[in-house]
Amino acid sequence: MKTDEILKLQAYLDNEVSSGEARRIATWLAGDSEARQIFQELKGIKSAMADNELLVKLPESREFYWSKIQRGIESAPTPAPRPEATRWWSRIGVPFAAAIAAVAVLMSVTSFDLPGLRLQTAVHEIDASEPDDGSITFHSQSEGMTVVWIPSGQ
């Protein structure tokens, strides 16, 4: 029997297959004596392991066991201090970099309103609010002007 077939039987035994797959395996078991034999062996192993699982008992009390762990943690050597050069660079560099990053983020999510700056970065938009009033709007990129031509009579 192939390994994947054995794994299917193991999964069926552990109720890890879908209902459709379970029906197919049950049909397979009914018609295949070898599969049925292996299934019985797997079932026996499973029941044996579950019934004979050894309990590991601590040779000491629960409190004493955990207090040993706590003492081990507390007595662990502290990490050696970093070289002085690294420390003062990190003192300066980290806040400086953080400040630059904060300014960059704020600049990206807000708009500066200095007159010249805003006028240079704004997106072009024109809204002729009057519906079809006969005026013509066009933009001359080369000359840098938006023209609204209003015919006479308006």
Next chain:
Amino acid sequence: MHLSFRAFRWIPVALMGVFLALNPCATAAAETKFQARLVWGTDEMKPDKANLKEIDDKTKEKLKAVFKWKNYFEVDAQTVVVLPNELKKVKMSNKCDIEIQDLGEDGFEVKLFGEGKLTKKVKQVFPSGDCLVLAGDDKNANAWFVMLCPAGK
């Protein structure tokens, strides 16, 4: 030698101060300056009118590149300062008035009045310092232009 770098700790604070000083969300928003001009375009020579003067060459070339008229004369020119959310009224001539309102993020709303009557309303975000030109034809195949340009452009 032991150096104290406590002073460097103020760098981020200083940077944030500069940002906040420039940021309108944290401080009062800045005013916006425009140059508003009423221009008359014609193919004729300069008429004998006292209130007309030659327009500067740069503006003349810009207008000639877009419009057909050969000559352009300045009827009136004013520097207009618009405060945030302010509605600024500007009288360009006896027959022509404009209103400029700062809409904040939405740009500016410009209203053109002819003889007191609302002729055109335009909402404009001025890109890259571009000018807004409201124009129309006039009698005798002439034309008028109301140019609104960010100051210094």
